[in-house]
Amino acid sequence: MVLVVALLGPFLFSDFFTHTLLTQVFWYGIAAASLIFLFGYGGMVSLAQVSLYGIAGFVVGNAVTTGAAKGQHFGLDPWLGVVLAIVITTLIGLVLGALASRSFGIYFLMLTLTFAVLTNYFFGQVTVFGGFSGVSGIQLHTPGVIGNPNIHPNRLYYVALGTSVAVYLLIRYVVRTPFGVALQGIRDDPVRMSSLGYNVTLHRTLAFAFGAFISSLAGILFVWWNDHVDPASMDLSAVIDLLVIAVIGGLSRLEGAWLGAFVFVILNNYLRSVPGLGHVGISPERFHTAIGIVFLVIVLVSPSGLMGIWERLRNRVAGAGGSIGSAPPGEGPREPDSQPAAG
Amino acid sequence: MKNVRKRHRLWLSAGGLALGAVVAAVFAATAVGRPSATPLKIAIMSDCQGAFAANYEQDIGGAITAFAQYAGVKPKNPNKPSAGWTGGSIGGHPLKLVGIGCSNDRADTAIKETKRLMEQLGADIMVGPLSGDESVAIANYAKAHPSKTFVNGTAGAWDTTAVVKAPNFFRFNGDGIQWNAGIGDLAVRKLHWKKAAIIMDDYSFGYASGAGMVADFCAAGGTITKRVFPPLNTTDYSSFVRQLPPPSQVDGYFSAVGGSGTPPMLKAFEQAYGKLKASQWIGNLFFFSSGADKVIGPELDGAYVGGFGSSPDLKGKNVTKYKKILDKWYKKYPPLAGKASDHAADGFTYNYYNNAWALVKALKVVKGNISDGGKKLQAALGKTSLPDAAYGAIRLDKNRQAIQPQYSYRMDVKTPGALAIKTVQYIPPVDQTFGGAIHSPPGRTYPPCAHKKLPWTGKEKPVVNGVIK
Amino acid sequence: MTETAADEQAVAGVAPALRLRGVGRRFGGLHAVRSVDLEVAPGERRAILGPNGAGKTTLFNVIAGDLSASSGSVELFGQDVTHMPSRHRARLGLARTYQQSRLLLGLSVEDSIYLSILGVAGGHLRPVILKRRDRAIRQRAREAARRVAIEHKLAELVGSLSHGEHRQVAVAMALASEPKILMLDEPASGLSRGERLLVTELLLGLDRAITLILIEHDMDVALRVAERVTMMHDGNVIVEGTPDEIRANELVHELYLGRQHYADE
């Protein structure tokens, strides 16, 4: 049903709502899905997903723009830009994954955070790729079937929707393959998986690269939608935004990615126009505070986000129990048995 | 069995999502409201976060003042410009301020805010943005939305008009290059510099500001022996300062380092090469704006400084009138201290005011009629000029970029008033290309040092006690 | 299955299934295992006994490769594996359970056992579902579940099962991979008398080709299943012998059997 509504989106909603907000929900959702995939199925809290989609965005920007645009403006074929963005981002994911995959829990998080900060600085200060000002004018160089999103916004909308559905189905599929099931085993207990014969480091590295691949798709859609990418697209507040989206939606359910993105984008846009908010101290410059409060409330009410709330409501009505798929992931590896027997 | 349950659950969740979507859509529809042909929907874009957050109210105040003075709107709150306005109309079309954009000097945010203002709130016309990178992105946006009309706020990136060339983006203020016209000539004539080095921020505004200095200095016969570009927002400048040649090898240094970077950069220089000398330093507007004058003024008292298209101590009937208008509509621009007219020459006030003023003039020409998708309005804007602008007449070139006179200053800690600077020189109208000398986007190494005269070389006039001689 | 395992043993010839030479393991200043020499013949049933903190589990961890040895060497079927990562030892046919049954709590029983088989079978990184192959592995997983009588919980999440069921899953996982050496760390601890009986039956019924090494505090289980017993204390092997010899040994009584009634409780 949500798919039907989404398919009819352009006919049901205002142009702004469809093309600016919903398209944004789709690419945000894809980025959040990569985060939820890594966390929910791989036990890795990655703060690098935003940087990865930013990298993809910069690759597209540098590859396809022409003339006096900032950065390299190679003027390549837009499809080649897409391929380059995916390949380069995935390779970077592979390398970062190889570096980070020996770390767990908070250490893994810190490594990816460091990566996020570094890439932000890198693109801010290495001016050959556009520097602090970033790259603009990308919408003039989208593939022909998409065209300029300002003229044919519905095309980008459907491409983003289609990519979302494809990413959703792809992740659902992958987690049922040997690779995916083993990844969940590693999430639960990497040491155990190692003694079962698995190469935990390699497995996590590849999973991380897969997450980077998903992120790169979000990044490509992002620059087509935004026309522009600059280091601020991947700064710490963007990192936090994506984390908020994933947590609001619910980290243990893939659908939560898009639900969280939807709630976030809607709040971000409409919270400020709600009359009276100014009087309680939520002026335009503080709308982030408002989102922070919503975030806190959701997390306090339901640690598994809106999907968790939804599931509980549904269970109460249907009286059914049990949860699908993943239980809350463990907090990193346990050391081999060390305690003397309890007696 | 498990799969069936899964699917069931999926559909239920999907239902929930859809419900949310519908609710939000209804919400959206009511929030946007029905567009009506009559009112003119205007948006103002400024920064309420980031480096220029303190200038937020000031920007809005400058813009609204023009609407109040020339189009009959009433500020809602004389102490808080962002409260908006009521009333006002042009040619029978009511003027409606549909929203104020709150960006953070980053292009990415500016785009999102622009989309919100133009698409969600349905604005036809925007005044803004504030800063360089934002304006490049918004000019690109403008290009893709020809039925919307944009007049700049106070952004000073060169590319905005020279490269993007959006037919519906107009800028009635100078850019970073123009603002520094005349400063290199001062270095040669007054300080007898022959060789100099430059340190400039490694991004578009730093390049533009530095380009103005380099082009002007070299036109006057000087030579730039070294260019150093620290990244924006550097905190420790010591390694960059060490790349500068020592004082024994050059006659002086130009600085186009950002507001918060100037004091630490100078401090690092002092540590490397000893005490600062006013005769060895020339800065851009960041030597005095954002409070830098209070920090470095005492050490560099008497140093020459590039301008901002305005002159704080200039006297004249247009200046007097302009200051009166400012004080008539607003008492202050919080959080800045002092009354509105204390900030008259500050580019944030002046440029927002002029851009909005020009917009009102053009709207009057077309009698508020933009039903043709703004075509006539845009044509009218292209022909609009501001002959009575407080600090000198402003007209547009073919890229819809202002041509305006410029001023050079000296640091002067004894000057009364808000800024510790004194105007020393007037430069007759300066265009964005320096008479064709600058034809590519300024960069790390562009423009090269060319000893070719600029249109105003030799035509600068001294300014003494606020009077052009 | 029996035949192939036996064939391979024949090929391995006289080499013992496991041989430890002077194996030690330190944690900082603590010598958990000091210097252990141990040989276990193919197909043998060996119990390792010892009081709490004797170093039994640590020895298991060193054998399995979860911990590296501080000194000495480990050989499996004549091959030196001292520096081989645990996953490669698993591929040589070594399977184990853990004292605090480390299980994959977020997975279903079937998926857990499936992973145990896949771990040795290979194809871990395959990102596609191959119907035939995966169905065959799942079939084996279900059979293993049946052997430990947990087949009615195949779809349940391991995290939602009881302690006893966890033990069953652990054993099923270990058996399903068809190991050549099976190491069980206190498989009967925390079980009811009835459950312990079942475990004993299961162990007695194991394929004779499998080498079994068992840590067990419960003498009833240990001495019934084992052919030989190694007694550890304070990181050292102090006695080795048949169950009868062990029962008769005074040192063992002094150190250890005093607590037997406790285990029976």
Ligand SMILES: Nc1ncnc2c1ncn2[C@@H]1O[C@H](COP(=O)(O)OP(=O)(O)OP(=O)(O)O)[C@@H](O)[C@H]1O
């Ligand atoms: N990872 C570790 N770090 C530090 N000390 C450890 C670690 N693992 C075990 N030890 C210590 O090594 C000694 C031996 O422990 P081990 O678990 O091997 O004993 P055990 O014989 O298995 O005892 P139990 O019968 O209680 O299971 C103990 O003193 C224990 O505290």
Ligand SMILES: [Mg+2]
């Ligand atoms: Mg133990």
